[in-house]
Amino acid sequence: MAVESLSNPLVSGSLWVGTALMTLGTLYFVWLGKDADESYKEFFIITIFITAIAAANYLSMALGFGVTTLEVENAPSFVPIAENGAYTLDIFWARYSDWLFTTPLLLLDIALLVKASKETIATLIGLDVFMILTGLAATLSQVWISRIVWWAVSTGALLALLYILVGSLSRKANQMGGDAASLFSTLRNIVIVLWLAYPVVWLVGSEGAALIGLGPETAIFAVLDVSAKVGFGIVLLRSRDVLESVTATP
Ligand code: RET
Secondary structure, eight states: OOOGGGGSHHHHHHHHHHHHHHHHHHHHHHHHTTTOOGGGHHHHHHHHHHHHHHHHHHHHHHTTSSOEEEEEBSOOTTSTTOBTTBEEEEEOTHHHHHHHHHHHHHHHHHHHHTTOOHHHHHHHHHHHHHHHHHHHHHHHOSBHHHHHHHHHHHHHHHHHHHHHIIIIIHHHHHHHOHHHHHHHHHHHHHHHHHHHHHHHHHHHSTTTTOOSOHHHHHHHHHHHHHIIIIIHHHHHHTOHHHHHHHHHOO
16 A cells, blocks of 8 residues: 655654664663673563564554555535545554553553663553554544543543652662652653653644654754664663662662
8 A cells, every 4th residue: 555645754754764763772781791690681582672663663654554544524614635625644553552552661660760660660660652553543433522622531541650750669769869869850851841742743744733744854863762662772772870879779
């Protein structure tokens, strides 16, 4: 199936750049981890999977496999692409198969860093999976208002998840003190700032009100994804001393 939006150079260019940067990130993390000690190797394994899964999903979108079309109905008149309230969207479903696995892994990295309890980890991951699946419902709904309702449900889960990061996880980090606490707060702030941008981009992008075109939207998502994964991974995995000290104490 030829996907029309892939003939837009900004769309396909962003997807190919995303594929390349996720691949380079993966290779860099493999190289960084080659002499990692058993005790903190888990952080390398988790983070390598994050960028590798993203690279595969970006590749699938760039090749036109991770894309499908969807008819949307009953759109309000301020949606510029709607004619008589209806329009056809190109949906990059591979974003969701990426996020479904990689966002829990990102949270796992942070949670392991502060030695969060099993209950906290399960709650965080549960909320996260709920957020991505209700976000997928938003993306695949054919009635415009249902899309916005699902978006609100998903955003609620995101806010609950960030509340745990800012609340109980930050307290746990402060008890640990020192470099671990400051690494945690850097990573937490990266997550807060970047993750909050996703629902906004969705809402103003083609999935929502279509106020920005698919080209800029794809480019912004690529910047967010690369920063949230490769940027996050660089900050985490280059702090080998902190990982070592965290895993050395029981
Ligand atoms: C959607 C739309 C519905 C509302 C919300 C969303 C949130 C998505 C998030 C994605 C994070 C992705 C990351 C990827 C890393 O590469 C599904 C866009 C709340 C928070 C961190």
